[in-house]
Structures are given as C-alpha cells and as structure tokens.
Amino acid sequence: MHVDKSPAARSRNVLLTLFGVPSILFLMFLSARESYLHRPLPEEPMAKDAPGSINDVDRNGKLNASVTPIESNEIEHTELMDDAMCEWRSDILVGTCFGLRCGTKEAAAVKSAKECSSLCCGLEDKCITWQYREDIGCCIGPVVRLGFEGSKSPHWCEPTPPSPWEGGRKSSSEVLPNNASSTPGPDASSLSCAWGDQIKGQCFGLGPSRPYQTIDECREACCNDEDCSVWQYRQDKGCFYGKSNHCERYEGIAAQPYVGKRKPVDPNRVNREGWLN
Incomplete structure (x- = not known):
C-alpha cells in the first residue's frame, strides 16, 4: 500500500490530529477552490463565417482560418x-x-x-x-x-x-449491360444513376469548372465518375461536380x-x- 509522505500530506495529518472534523471540512473547501480556479475556460463558440447560412465553414467548405482583428x-x-x-x-x-x-x-x-x-x-x-x-x-x-x-x-x-442552378445529388448508380447509355450525352455511359431532389442553391467544394457545355453532358459526366456525388450547371457559370455536404437553399428570402x-x-x-x- 502506498503511503503519501509528502510535506502536504504531513501537514494534513497534523491538522487532522489537532482539529479533527473541522480541519477536514476546511481541506475540502481548499481542494474544491483550487480545482475551480484551475478549471480550463470553455472555448468561445466559433462565429458564423459568411452570408448564405454556411455557419462554421467558408465558401469552399473549409473551416474559416482567416485572422480577424475583431475582438x-x-x-x-x-x-x-x-x-x-x-x-x-x-x-x-x-x-x-x-x-x-x-x-x-x-x-x-x-x-x-x-x-x-x-x-x-x-x-x-x-x-x-x-x-x-x-x-x-x-x-x-x-x-x-x-x-x-x-x-x-x-x-x-x-x-x-443569387440565381438558381440545375443540379442533383446522386442517390444510387449501377452498371448497365452492353455499355448502354441511360442519359443523352457525348459519350456512351456504363452507369445508370438515380438522382435525388433537384438542387437549386449553390453547392460549395465542387472544385473547378468542367469542360461540359450542357446540362445533360454535366449530369452524365458526374454519373460516370465514381467519386462524384453532386453536379451543378448554370449557363453563366458552367459545369461543376464532385462531393459537397453544403448546398445553399434557394427559396423565399434566400433567393x-x-x-x-x-x-x-x-x-x-x-x-x-x-x-x-
């Protein structure tokens, strides 16, 4: 059995011998006070980063690391x-x-x-x-x-x-027999893709624009890419696809x-x- 022989322990033993229960209560108070004073302060909640309800991420889907002098x-x-x-x-x-x-x-x-x-x-x-x-x-x-x-x-x-986009999120895909194409486009597709609800708001983190000139071409390119889960197209912006877990709303005041x-x-x-x- 380990016996604490430190100076602090000897002091506690002397107090216990001389004063009994009152000294125990006093030591409990000191211990609680010291624990409180050295408790780490909780971190301040991260401020929302930018307009468009993107909360703690920037417009590229990354945590905002910009240094700000605002205190x-x-x-x-x-x-x-x-x-x-x-x-x-x-x-x-x-x-x-x-x-x-x-x-x-x-x-x-x-x-x-x-x-x-x-x-x-x-x-x-x-x-x-x-x-x-x-x-x-x-x-x-x-x-x-x-x-x-x-x-x-x-x-x-x-x-x-803000303007509406054409786009969708891939819900499933399967290989088609004989390299048959399920969607129109410049190349035959070997995959058939099912898409969820249309995404009208801008999605972030999709990377650079792709060299596709129409909605159908953009959608099919995403379908053929196993790493693509979201595609978007707008006439003035072009085709984008990749992975994104944040897409803005496009309805009501958000439009x-x-x-x-x-x-x-x-x-x-x-x-x-x-x-x-």
Whole structure:
C-alpha cells in the first residue's frame, strides 16, 4: 500500500490530529477552490463565417482560418453611429460575399441594413465590408474584391445576385449491360444513376469548372465518375461536380439579393488576409 509522505500530506495529518472534523471540512473547501480556479475556460463558440447560412465553414467548405482583428469583448458595447460619417464605395454588394463573419456577438442585435452599415462605420478599420439580408443578418469583415481588382485580399463577392442552378445529388448508380447509355450525352455511359431532389442553391467544394457545355453532358459526366456525388450547371457559370455536404437553399428570402457596401481603401495597405496594415 502506498503511503503519501509528502510535506502536504504531513501537514494534513497534523491538522487532522489537532482539529479533527473541522480541519477536514476546511481541506475540502481548499481542494474544491483550487480545482475551480484551475478549471480550463470553455472555448468561445466559433462565429458564423459568411452570408448564405454556411455557419462554421467558408465558401469552399473549409473551416474559416482567416485572422480577424475583431475582438468581441473589445467592441461588445460599440454604439451605432451615423453611417453617413463614413465614406462608402458606390457599388452595391448584391451577390454572396466570401470571408465575412455573420451572427457575431456585436452584430447579433442588428435588425436592418442601416444598422449593419452603422455598426461597420463605427468599427473603423476593424470593418471594411458589410452585408445584410434578413435571413442571414449582419455580416462584417475585411476587404473584398469584385472581380480582379488590384487588391491582395483573398476575399471576394459574386457580382450578381443569387440565381438558381440545375443540379442533383446522386442517390444510387449501377452498371448497365452492353455499355448502354441511360442519359443523352457525348459519350456512351456504363452507369445508370438515380438522382435525388433537384438542387437549386449553390453547392460549395465542387472544385473547378468542367469542360461540359450542357446540362445533360454535366449530369452524365458526374454519373460516370465514381467519386462524384453532386453536379451543378448554370449557363453563366458552367459545369461543376464532385462531393459537397453544403448546398445553399434557394427559396423565399434566400433567393433575394443582398444589400452591402465597402469602404474605399488604399490597395497598398491591404495585407494577404484582407485587413489594413
């Protein structure tokens, strides 16, 4: 049997000998207090990352690792200021912007585009871009690009409002006899695929566009690829397919454009995380 002969143990034994039960209660209190003081603090819940109900992932389906200078405890009590006090670029951010943070502690109480703009204005260089839509709420963040603007920021916005896609998720596939094709297309298919409900909202993580020019070609290419579970096609975007566990809704308010603005900045001050040096 192991006997604790440490100085702390000897001290406890002396207390027990001299004071009995009261010393036991005192030691229990000290032990509980020390345990509480050294209990690790729970991690703060991750803020929603970007508009479009994508929660904790970015628009490529990966956890958002962008470093942000926004500290909730620092600006928790930021008062809304008149957004006319800030200078804004003339373009309206009607399409999905990638890299903004939505539903953060400081933006949770914002109920309108006007309030979102005012919040961003008051945050000075800690907010360069804002976007608002009723279902998403207020989203704030760093510098974003529209197209290939001269900025080092990795964040960008769709130049057009949300639009419906043609697409589907593969529910099953089976080999057809004699290499017969079940769907029209440029090549004979050796697989027959069943598809679930049509996916009208954009799916993320499908990779680069594919060299197929029609809906049927795109669908068949996905069917022939064992690693493909989702395909999408849009006339202005092209064909995409691969694997995705996140597709946006496209119904009701989710089919409506965003409202958003960004502050004019000196491109030479923008770092590779989208913030100002």
